[in-house]
Amino acid sequence: MTTVFVGHDWAEDHHDIYLENLEGRRLYRGRVDDGLAGVAAFHAIVAAHADDPADVLIASETDRGLFITALVTAGYAVIAINPMSTARYRERLSTSGAKSDQGDARTLADVARLDGHNHRRVEPDSALADAIKITARAHQTLIWTRQRQLNQLRSTLREFYPAALETFPELAHRDCLATLAVAPHPAAAHALTVDELAIALSESGRKRSITTRAAAILETLTGDQLRAPQPVEAAMGSHTAAMIATATELTRQIDRLEVELDELLDEHPHAPIIRSIPGLGTKLGGRVLGEFGDAPSRFADARCRKNYAGTSPITKASGRSHVVLARRTRNLRLADACYQWAFTSITHSPGARAFYDQRRQRGDSHSRALRALGNRLVGILHGCLTHGTRYDERTAWGHRATNAA
Secondary structure (H helix, E strand, O other): OOOEEEEEEEOOOEEEEEEEOOOOOEEEEEEEEOOHHHHHHHHHHHHOOOOOHHHEEEEEOOOOOHHHHHHHHHOOEEEEOOHHHHHHHHHHHOOOOOOOHHHHHHHHHHHHHHHHHHOOEOOOOOHHHHHHHHHHHHHHHHHHHHHHHHHHHHHHHHHHOHHHHHHOOOOOOHHHHHHHHHOOOHHHHHHOOHHHHHHHHHHHOOOOOHHHHHHHHHHHHOOOOOOOOHHHHHHHHHHHHHHHHHHHHHHHHHHHHHHHHHHHHHHOOOHHHHHHOOOOOHHHHHHHHHHHOOOOOOOOOHHHHHHHHOOOOEEEEEOOEEEEEOOOOOOHHHHHHHHHHHHHHOOOOHHHHHHHHHHHHOOOOHHHHHHHHHHHHHHHHHHHHHHOOOOOHHHHHHHHHHHHO
């Protein structure tokens, strides 16, 4: 039976702790350092009021970090509270708007005591699942970083090198990065030969039609176009070369992380199931597995998994008003992965395509239809993981075809 309730408010180098009993009476209030010394101090504080870690319930605004991991490993029950929820709970005690770390720790202790049964307990994933999540997030972050870099590159090229944009609609393409690395401004393009460009394209990874492609690129790059004054063109070219070097290195690291992600995903026991589902390859499969985790009892049913993914809609009903909306508060990385998963699945699964088309015929927009499809796919994933079976097109969509008939 839980007899001690703890509120934990974390900071970069310390943690505010508040302990109370079943009646809400304060047992301890103070601060411990981060790191091993802080964990040891926390154990000593709690041990004075509880004999067994199972008798302690901790409420915190985070579910990750070495401090939380140490508490979960020690056997404490930990619940993660969204900071927005903490703010609402804080208003129960005071409407002045005052806020402090110690006050938040007390609020979190009250949450654990009064509403702990309404919140999801933190369950540790396997080390392999954590490694997959870390690698998948790093891979996605570098893709976002590269896209920001390429957006800046596009803006720069538009000012002095329009032929480059005409030649390469997709700036992330290896041909573009290789070409602009040796021809970062129009003057360099005019001085470049087909053979020199062909060598650059070959070194970047192109395998076929290298000379033909090099000739076509140079023909477009050296065509008639407006030119900036030579000093300006040289300066802009230097800027372009720096951005190209950055984007090229980002691409190299993205490829390296993708290889690592593929290897990690193959090691996980859920990999055969994940890879069997249409739309889930190495990148999206790794993101989905990493963000959901692999704690066996984290999701009681498919609805819980859908709510966690943010794919299930929310309903606002009052009187005659009844509105169904998309969830806005959610795991953005997981929601993005599910959206892309749904988009990819419609070209790999007849059932997914039929579901999407039906939603469109009912008047749903493209985005809304994909969200609904993503919600359905999350349910299918839950069923496959629960029963330990690979995806089967007929099992997943056969009942819908029967109902439609």
